[in-house]
Structures are given as C-alpha cells and as structure tokens.
Amino acid sequence: MASPACTKPIFPSTFTASPSESTSKSSHLSFINTTSSLPFYPKLSHSQQRSFLVNSVLKTVDPTQPSFSTATSTDVGLLAEKPTILVSEKLGEAGLQVLRGFGHVECAYDLSQEELCTKISCCDALIVRSATKVTRQVFEASKGRLKVVGRAGVGIDNVDLQAATEFGCLVVNAPTANTIAAAEHGIALLAAMARNVAQADASIKAGKWQRNKYVGVSMVGKTLAVMGFGKVGSEVARRAKGLGMNVIAHDPYAPADRARAIGVDLVSFDQAIATADFISLHMPLTPTTNKIFNDTTFSKMKKGVRIINVARGGVIDEDALIKALDSGIVAQAALDVFTEEPPAKDSKLVQHENVTVTPHLGASTKEAQEGVAIEIAEAVLGALKGELSATAVNAPMVAPEVLSELAPYVVLAEKLGRLAVQLVSGGSGIKSVKVVYRSARGPDDLDTRLLRAMVTKGIIEPISDTIVNLVNADFIAKQRGLRISEERVVVDSSPELPVDSIQVQISNVESKFASAVAEGGQISIEGKVKFGEAHLTCVGSFDVDVSLEGNLILCRQLDQPGMIGRVGNILGEHNVNVSFMSVGRTSRRKKAIMAIGVDEQPNNEALDNIGAVPAIEEFVFLKL
Ligand SMILES: NC(=O)c1ccc[n+]([C@@H]2O[C@H](COP(=O)([O-])OP(=O)(O)OC[C@H]3O[C@@H](n4cnc5c(N)ncnc54)[C@H](O)[C@@H]3O)[C@@H](O)[C@H]2O)c1
Numbered sequence: 001m002a003s004p005a006c007t008k009p010i011f012p013s014t015f016t017a018s019p020s021e022s023t024s025k026s027s028h029l030s031f032i033n034t035t036s037s038l039p040f041y042p043k044l045s046h047s048q049q050r051s052f053l054v055n056s057v058l059k060t061v062d063p064t065q066p067s068f069s070t071a072t073s074t075d076v077g078l079l080a081e082k083p084t085i086l087v088s089e090k091l092g093e094a095g096l097q098v099l100r101g102f103g104h105v106e107c108a109y110d111l112s113q114e115e116l117c118t119k120i121s122c123c124d125a126l127i128v129r130s131a132t133k134v135t136r137q138v139f140e141a142s143k144g145r146l147k148v149v150g151r152a153g154v155g156i157d158n159v160d161l162q163a164a165t166e167f168g169c170l171v172v173n174a175p176t177a178n179t180i181a182a183a184e185h186g187i188a189l190l191a192a193m194a195r196n197v198a199q200a201d202a203s204i205k206a207g208k209w210q211r212n213k214y215v216g217v218s219m220v221g222k223t224l225a226v227m228g229f230g231k232v233g234s235e236v237a238r239r240a241k242g243l244g245m246n247v248i249a250h251d252p253y254a255p256a257d258r259a260r261a262i263g264v265d266l267v268s269f270d271q272a273i274a275t276a277d278f279i280s281l282h283m284p285l286t287p288t289t290n291k292i293f294n295d296t297t298f299s300k301m302k303k304g305v306r307i308i309n310v311a312r313g314g315v316i317d318e319d320a321l322i323k324a325l326d327s328g329i330v331a332q333a334a335l336d337v338f339t340e341e342p343p344a345k346d347s348k349l350v351q352h353e354n355v356t357v358t359p360h361l362g363a364s365t366k367e368a369q370e371g372v373a374i375e376i377a378e379a380v381l382g383a384l385k386g387e388l389s390a391t392a393v394n395a396p397m398v399a400p401e402v403l404s405e406l407a408p409y410v411v412l413a414e415k416l417g418r419l420a421v422q423l424v425s426g427g428s429g430i431k432s433v434k435v436v437y438r439s440a441r442g443p444d445d446l447d448t449r450l451l452r453a454m455v456t457k458g459i460i461e462p463i464s465d466t467i468v469n470l471v472n473a474d475f476i477a478k479q480r481g482l483r484i485s486e487e488r489v490v491v492d493s494s495p496e497l498p499v500d501s502i503q504v505q506i507s508n509v510e511s512k513f514a515s516a517v518a519e520g521g522q523i524s525i526e527g528k529v530k531f532g533e534a535h536l537t538c539v540g541s542f543d544v545d546v547s548l549e550g551n552l553i554l555c556r557q558l559d560q561p562g563m564i565g566r567v568g569n570i571l572g573e574h575n576v577n578v579s580f581m582s583v584g585r586t587s588r589r590k591k592a593i594m595a596i597g598v599d600e601q602p603n604n605e606a607l608d609n610i611g612a613v614p615a616i617e618e619f620v621f622l623k624l
C-alpha cells in the first residue's frame with residue numbers, strides 16, 4: 001500500500017514551546033522577548049471553551065472546531081484538517097466505519113518497524129492489536145504528531161507506555177469486548193486438551209485410528225486454578241464451575257467478594273499451583289509476571305498438571321515448560337500465546353506431542369472483533385476530540401462533568417504558570433514550585449491533577465521545547481528536576497465554585513521583577529476566575545485585578561498622581577490598546593503596582609519610554 005502524502009501536522013503550534021529570551025535593558029527594565037508565537041485565547045462559546053480546554057489538556061484535534069492554538073486572530077476560524085488514523089492490524093469493519101466518519105483512515109498491515117516509523121510521522125492516531133510493536137522508536141519518529149495509540153484489545157505489553165507518556169501520547173485500549181471470546185477459547189483449549197482433540201484429529205487425518213492412544217481425562221471434580229482473576233479469569237471460572245470443576249484462584253489484587261460470589265476461593269500462588277489439576281493463566285505480562293512459571297514454580301506443581309495459557313506467552317519460561325513436559329510434571333499444555341509470535345517453525349514447544357497450540361486466537365471471534373473495533377474506534381475518536389477516555393491507560397481519568405467545571409480554572413492555572421516563569425531571571429534554574437488552591441471544598445471534592453498539569457505546562461513550555469500535557473506533565477516535571485508541590489487551604493467561600501483562588505509560588509530563584517517576591521522570599525502570583533475569565537489578583541504582596549488576556553505590563557512606581565495617564569499615553573502613542581488597568585499599593589503615596597493588560601506587544605521604544613518615566617522603579621512585560 002502506498003505511503004500517505006504527509007499532510008501538515010494538525011494544530012502544529014498547540015504544544016510547540018515558545019523559547020523565551022530574557023533581554024534586560026537596564027537594571028530596572030526587563031522583558032521577555034518570545035521568539036515564536038504564543039497561544040492566542042479568543043473569547044469562546046461554551047462548546048468552544050470545552051473543545052479549547054481539552055485541546056489544551058491533551059493533544060487533540062477537532063475538525064469541526066476552529067484552531068485556537070495559533071498566535072494570530074486571523075487564524076482563528078480556519079478549519080483544522082481531518083486527522084490521519086493509521087490502522088496497522090485487521091480491525092472490524094464497523095470500527096473502520098466509525099473512524100472514516102471522522103478522519104482519513106489508512107489500513108496498512110504487516111508493516112516493518114522501519115515502515116511504521118516512516119508512516120507514523122504523518123499520523124495523529126495509530127490503532128494496533130497485539131502484533132504491532134509500538135516502540136520508543138515509533139514515538140520518536142512521530143515527532144510529537146501522534147496523539148493517541150489505540151490498542152484494539154486488552155494487553156498493552158506491545159506498547160512502550162513509558163515512551164508514550166514521555167511523548168505526551170495517550171494510550172487507550174478496548175478492555176471489555178473480547179473478554180468472553182478469550183474465556184471461551186480458554187475453555188475450548190481446556191476441553192480439547194483433556195480429550196486430545198487436536199492430536200486425535202491430526203492422527204486420523206494422517207490415516208490412523210488410535211482409540212487407545214487418545215484416552216483423555218475428565219474435567220468434572222478436578223481442581224482448576226485460575227491465575228489472574230480479572231475479567232477473563234472470572235469468566236473462565238464461571239464456565240469451569242458449570243463443567244463441575246472445583247475452581248480456586250490466585251490474584252493478589254482481586255476482591256474476595258467477587259470471587260465468593262462466583263463460588264471461588266482466592267488462595268496464595270503456591271497453594272494454587274500445588275493443588276491444581278489444571279492451571280489456567282489470565283494475568284497480564286508485567287515485570288512481575290514475566291516468566292513467573294519457571295523451573296522453580298513448575299517443581300512445586302502437582303505431577304501431571306495440565307496448563308492452559310490464553311494470557312501472554314511471556315508469563316511462562318518456555319524452556320522450563322519443555323523440561324517440565326519432558327519430565328512429566330506437566331502432562332499437557334494448551335497454548336494460544338507465545339513469547340515470540342509467531343513462534344519459530346521448529347519450536348520444540350510447538351512441536352511437542354503433549355502440547356496443543358492455536359495462533360493467538362483468544363479474541364478472534366466475529367462478535368469480539370466487531371465489538372473491539374467499535375470500542376477502540378470510539379475511544380480513539382474521543383481522545384482526538386479531547387474527551388478524556390474511560391479506557392486511558394497512561395493518563396488520569398477525569399470525568400467530563402469535572403472537566404467542564406474546571407474549564408476556566410485550567411486556563412487560569414496555565415496562565416499563572418506562564419506568568420510566574422517569566423518573572424524568574426534565567427527560568428531554567430527553577431527547582432521548586434508550590435501551587436496553593438484556596439477552596440471551600442473538602443480534599444476529596446476537588447481533583448487538582450488537571451490544574452497541576454496546566455501550571456506545569458505553563459511553567460515549562462516557555463522555557464523549553466518540550467510538549468507538556470496531562471499525559472506527561474508529571475513525568476516532564478520530574479525529568480527536569482522540578483518539584484511541584486500542592487497545598488489546599490480551606491476558605492469560607494461558596495462550595496459551588498471548585499476553586500476560590502490559585503497561587504503559584506516559585507522558591508529559591510531571583511526575580512526580574514522584585515515586587516513579585518512575597519515576604520517569604522518566593523515569587524508569588526495569585527489568580528481567580530471572575531465571570532468565567534482568568535484574572536490576576538495578587539503579585540507578591542500587592543493586590544491587583546487584571547484580566548489575563550493578551551499581554552501584561554507590571555510596573556512598580558511611587559504612588560503619585562498622573563502615572564496611569566503617563567503610561568497610558570506612551571502606549572497610545574505607539575498604538576497599543578490597553579484592555580485592563582489596575583493599581584495596587586501598599587499604602588498611600590508609597591509603593592504601588594500598576595498592572596496593565598495590552599492587546600498588542602509594545603515595541604522596544606514604547607517599553608524604553610515607560611522605563612524612562614522617573615517614578616517607575618521597575619517594570620516587566622509578560623506574554624500570556
Ligand atoms: N489470547 C488472547 O487473545 C487474549 C484475549 C484477551 C485477553 N488476553 C490476555 O489475558 C489477560 C487477562 O485479560 P483480562 O481482560 O482478564 O485483564 P484484567 O486486567 O481484567 O485481569 C487481569 C488480572 O490479573 C491480575 N494480576 C495482576 N498481576 C497478577 C499476578 N502477579 N498474579 C496473579 N494475578 C495478577 C490482576 O489483578 C487482574 O485481576 C491479559 O494478559 C490479556 O492481554 C488474551
């Protein structure tokens with residue numbers, strides 16, 4: 001299949017950083033000169049606001065919404081291009097149809113790693129099953145364009161989650177639609193193995209009639225140990241009970257009441273493997289479960305045990321299993337999954353006469369594949385549209401209602417972060433940031449992860465080329481040695497509002513605007529949401545009130561008549577429109593801070609002229 005023509009990345013500048021250069025004109029004059037465009041925040045309708053919010057929180061696209069990410073208002077209103085979705089393994093038609101209704105869908109199967117890496121740079125979403133290895137290399141090759149990886153199934157051991165998180169790419173899976181199919185396949189293998197169905201079939205097709213050779217074992221009354229009592233494991237247990245088996249299970253994380261409800265005893269690992277006649281594996285492949293069935297654990301099993309694996313090949317040490325089969329500890333094994341898939345043609349395990357194999361067919365029923373396809377298509381589209389997925393694997397799940405409620409505070413949090421970092425001299429030396437939330441709500445009634453992520457985004461993006469979003473915010477902060485702590489202060493305001501105010505403090509740094517330093521020595525700015533808009537309400541120990549739109553000039557001056565007029569005149573002369581102005585002072589005729597919101601960026605001459613006003617002691621120009 002031909003490689004797609006690579007269209008330009010969708011919302012290319014949403015998460016591109018704006019590296020800042022700090023230019024100090026004199027000791028009392030400093031400003032941030034941002035060399036690339038900064039996000040532009042137009043006034044938004046409610047639905048646009050939600051779309052904008054999720055675009056900020058995750059890397060998302062919505063072809064029906066204008067792009068709000070670019071710097072100029074002329075760009076607002078342009079329709080974004082349709083996202084490109086690469087499907088690298090066979091997916092049910094119903095799911096493909098859902099995807100085609102939203103984006104360009106390319107189905108390209110059996111890609112080599114190299115081909116996948118080439119294609120991925122043009123893709124916003126990738127949908128895989130278990131065969132595609134979504135490695136770090138793939139995320140690197142995507143160069144930040146890939147927004148979501150959808151795993152059409154349960155196991156995500158073929159996706160490098162750490163790399164996905166580092167690259168800010170959401171990973172979603174389809175965890176429920178193939179449960180029954182996998183459980184049925186487990187039972188099919190159990191019964192087929194117990195009655196030698198596959199071997200007898202092969203024998204008769206080879207012209208033989210070996211009735212004595214293929215005498216089986218009965219299942220009724222035998223003990224089955226279900227290892228991993230999750231969705232598939234519990235369905236296997238239910239069905240095995242129907243076959244008259246005595247079912248026990250081992251799962252360190254499973255609730256006992258769920259097991260009890262099915263009539264299953266939860267036991268220790270050793271107890272399970274020592275007492276079982278049949279062992280069925282249903283745990284995920286993780287560093288803990290990798291080769292958990294090995295020489296040592298096989299030696300603890302009842303002689304003549306039979307093993308079924310429809311989970312992941314890697315949970316069994318395959319060499320140890322061959323030894324256990326040869327020694328008779330394991331009488332038979334039925335395997336749907338292998339450490340390497342497909343296994344080598346001459347694999348001793350596959351060729352073993354007491355082993356029954358299927359080529360990873362657990363999820364392969366028509367019903368399951370249609371279900372999985374729809375489940376993953378909806379999850380991927382949701383992620384592209386910014387709906388935080390209920391099946392997100394590497395991001396906190398935030399309910400849509402919570403997201404809507406927090407919308408204006410998310411904007412405020414990012415702007416405060418962005419402002420705070422611009423107040424630091426040499427922003428990269430920041431190590432310790434504290435976010436203080438004042439709220440009437442109790443600790444369990446306010447999820448601050450989004451807000452913390454957005455403060456982190458606001459702080460990091462202006463000083464680096466890193467893409468920060470909800471997926472990777474904590475990781476990026478940690479990687480940069482940035483400690484973001486949070487404090488909750490309960491205040492006597494309306495619990496209807498999630499947050500009364502957000503304060504961002506940066507400790508152990510010098511500020512280029514000394515007045516932003518609070519009594520404790522930390523840079524401190526505080527903001528509130530007023531009438532749905534983000535406002536700056538406190539700088540250092542000065543109260544101000546200015547809407548956080550456009551750009552901001554902060555001046556410290558002697559509190560005397562005529563200052564507003566003078567600065568206003570200078571800006572007017574340079575055709576800079578003042579949107580807001582607010583003065584806060586310590587006491588009458590002493591020090592005051594003037595916060596001026598400006599629509600345009602004043603040129604250097606205008607800034608020089610402001611700095612030259614004798615009563616102005618320091619000032620800073622900040623981009624929002
Ligand atoms: N062969 C197939 O086609 C096929 C189809 C579906 C699922 N699967 C695989 O089956 C496995 C289970 O799928 P699921 O949907 O039931 O997942 P699940 O997450 O619902 O269940 C997994 C269970 O394993 C438990 N677990 C984790 N670590 C464990 C340990 N060390 N020991 C015992 N239990 C442990 C978890 O607590 C959880 O209850 C996964 O590996 C999945 O990839 C394979």
Ligand SMILES: O=C(O)[C@H](O)COP(=O)(O)O
Pocket residue numbers: 129130131152153154155156178360362363364
């Ligand atoms: O983890 C799963 O969902 C199963 O192993 C199914 O894998 P598949 O989608 O490759 O069939």
